[in-house]
Amino acid sequence: MSIDPSKKLWFASAVWLVLSMMAASTAQSQEDLGGNSLNTIGERLESARASLKELSDRYVGSVLAEEEFQLELRLAEGLKLMELGDPERASVLFLDIVSREQWKDKPGYKQALFLEAQALFESGHHASARRRILQVLKEGRPEDQQAAVALLLESGIVSGDWSAVDTIYQELHIGTDANTEPGLLYARGKGLYSEGRLDEAAAVFAFIKPTSLLGLKGVYFAGVVQAKLGHLDEAEANFVTVLEQGPAFAEAESVGLLDLANMAKARIHYEREEWTEALDTYQNIDRNSDVFDQALYEITWTFIRRGEVKAALRNLEILDLAKPDSLFRPDGQRLAGDLLKDSGQYEKALDTYETILHTYEPVLLELNALVEGQPDELAFFQDLVARDEVGRAQYLPRSASRWIKPDKQTVEASEMVHSLGESAQNIEESRALISELEAALQSENRYELFAELRGAWVAALDFDGKLQALQRDINDLEAEMLDVDTAAKGGREEKEKAYEELPNSRDAYVQREREMRAALEDRSLKAYRLSTVLEATSLQVEAMERWLLIDGPKSDLTEEEEVQLSKELNDTKETVKLLHEELLAVERDLRIQSSLGGMSANLADRESGVRNEYRDALKAEQAELATARGGRSGEFEALDQYRAEVDSLSGELDTLRKQVAGVVDSKVSEIKLRIAIERSLLEQYDVRYDQLHGDVELVAGEIAYHHWQHVKNLFDDLILAADVGVVDVAWLQKDAKSQRIERLMSERNKEREILEQDFEQVLKELGQESEEP
16 A cells, blocks of 8 residues: 555645744754655555565465475475485475375375385384385385385395395286396395295396396305205306406405305315315405404314314414404314324423413303302393393303304394384383474474474564564654653663564574574583483493492402492482483473574563563554644644554554464464374383383393303303313323333333343353363
8 A cells, every 4th residue: 555645745734834833943853854754654664565465475375375385395305305414304204295194195195105215214214114115115106116126125135134025026026037137136035045945046046147246246145045055066156256257346345245255165165075176265365354264264174174284273373363353263272272182292282272271261250150149040131131221231241252253043132122122212202202392382483393484484573573663663753743752652662672682673583593503502512412421421330230240249349348339329320310311301492492493482482472562562652642642633644644554564464474373373283183193102102112021021031041051051162172182181191101101111121131131142151161171
């Protein structure tokens, strides 16, 4: 709405007539003031009207109304986050899309299914990614099928779980022939192999060509399958192919594929008793390879089978020097002792056996001490597992575990406890996240949670600041025209001080947000540093508790000292727990503030209150000015029209704000509904967790117990072999000495018999001489 120019002219004339009755200088001054202020206000109002139309068209007319645009916007934001290397946040946006029933028929919905699977996989959530991949393969776009299968393949490689691959291949009619992509053949073959269907796996792997690194891996695995089936010639041919084609792929050496192929080929030669060929093939394994120590150990046995004891002993010395922490070292030392004993090098053999006893007998003692005094060893390990809340405890003494490669069951048991611990942690984190989200949703500036609405809200704030400035200037102009100083002006100026400290323009808001975020980051960094200190302290306490449980009974501590130490540890643990809870509360508030643009919910509410009080003060001042006019009205017509224009713009701004708030509230209601669903799921998870928790502890405890038994038996056998070796050497040394004594006695007897015979001959000769005349 614009002001009629004729009315502007009339109003200026009226003002001039009134002012002409005053002193000339004062009249001229106020004429200039009144005319210039009215013109300026008129121009500002015209600019405000254009700004409000732009604001309304931009946010109400398009962004807030189009649901399909919202889907595309989320897709674009998610893809941008993927490009920036933030798949975790991207997965949340994609989940938001696929969770909405009203979007299931939209073109972007099926694309979001695959993108969420990809984001989950890249975030390390392989189980969740796998479930979404299977959904993509059944419901997704045809163009995403092959990429989804490839992702399923990668998931199998990472997790080692190929159980669903075979079923999916059958359902999707994916072929297994020479025309099939190597990666798909590899996935199918691994799935068959994991199910123990070796003949079928061999048939699938036979189609794989070494045209890529994955294809080369498939050829190697084909050789492994053939070897398991006893087809050594076919297996060797596959390993030779890997060794010939592998150098063409730079990654083949980095993943150790060539070393594995050499190991496999050497073992085939060993099985055929082709000792020279086996030794030559073993020599091709890189010294820095993860399997180098195993190769040295197998070379030793090749020398033994070849009858070269000295070479075998020399090779064991190399193993001892090259890989002193090798898992093959204990058995290698025992083997060296036996070889030295059998070759008659008794002193060296005895030294080797005594080294074994000196090195490993303390380990066996620790294993025995671990359960010493425990009436029920199985119950002890179950309790040990129960204390391990995150599945990362060391169930064996470190002196023993360093020589043992954990078996599959033990690894799975630890991962099972760890997964359960993570599940409990995830449940708590989800509950905390829901709580944080609910707090943010109740805040005055909850629009900050929605990127597309934040711009509308900030623009409205900027526009409102301009309107309040216009209202203030109109009040000041009217007061000067009336030449009055109202009581309400003092109240308004008092409120104005607090109001002007707020960000009432776009630039001021952005600057304040930047400063608050910087302060927030500083506080978050301090909180993170404190959390690391608390975490380190917690780990130290756990380590001390474990030491007290396992090593305490055999330490020099008295019973009273153990009790006192246990009490101090419990007190420290409780203090750390309380500090950790306080820190979590602080971090929760920081996260809420971060989601709300750096503002706390209380600050947003206070600022809203300050703005409302300032508006009320301006209205009160306007009312008092209206009273001060008395019967004068015509001279204020243009001014009143400007006021009406400001009120109209304020009304339209309120309407726009309500529209934005309505969209915000709609989104908030939708989120709250999903929160209610999530709360229900969390309650179900709690019940399921309680059911699983006890079962997992029992199973994991039993596996840990059997693993302890297995390790103890290994060291029992090693120590027993060394003890037997010492005894054998002693007996052999005694036997050797006895044989030497017998040999010496026999030689002496022979010498005595010879002497006696010689003496008898001498006597005979002397007797014959005495008989002669």
